[in-house]
Amino acid sequence: MNDRNLYPSLILNHYRNPRNRRNLSAEEIHAEGSNPNCGDRVALHLQTEGEKIVEIFFSGCGCAICMASTSIMTDNARGKTPSDLRRLSDEFIAFMQGEIDLNAETLGDLFALAAVRKFPMRIKCAILPWQILLKALD
Ligand code: ZN
Secondary structure (H helix, E strand, C coil): CCHHHHCCHHHHHHHHCCCCECCCCHHHCCEEEEECCCCEEEEEEEEEECCEEEEEEEEEECCHHHHHHHHHHHHHHCCCCHHHHHHHHHHHHHHHCCCCCCCHHHHHHHHHHHHHHHCHHHHHHHHHHHHHHHHHHC
16 A cells, blocks of 8 residues: 555645534534444534535544545535535445545646545544444534
């Protein structure tokens, strides 16, 4: 495994300085999940106003891939509608699982996770927060 390919600088940046991470009390958690194979754990708090997500925070710990994916996800979520986010989640999960191809223009910062597709054991790390987001939106 070539670590430089798996961890582009954007991934390391989000891992070292996660956006929108803080401690969440049990009452604040809307959905959570874990990836026991790797030890990743993520919990999400969402706040909507009208049709838009106005706040999103996560708590949790895990590997660089999972934490970066969660951090980038929260950065992308504010100001979007739940249906926008459901579509983005479905697309990103399908992309990571190799079912569809998307380009950097469509995925933005998320495209930095594209190299993870070559490491099947780590795909779960990247999609875990998105699966939790879908649960939180239900
Ligand atoms: Zn992981």
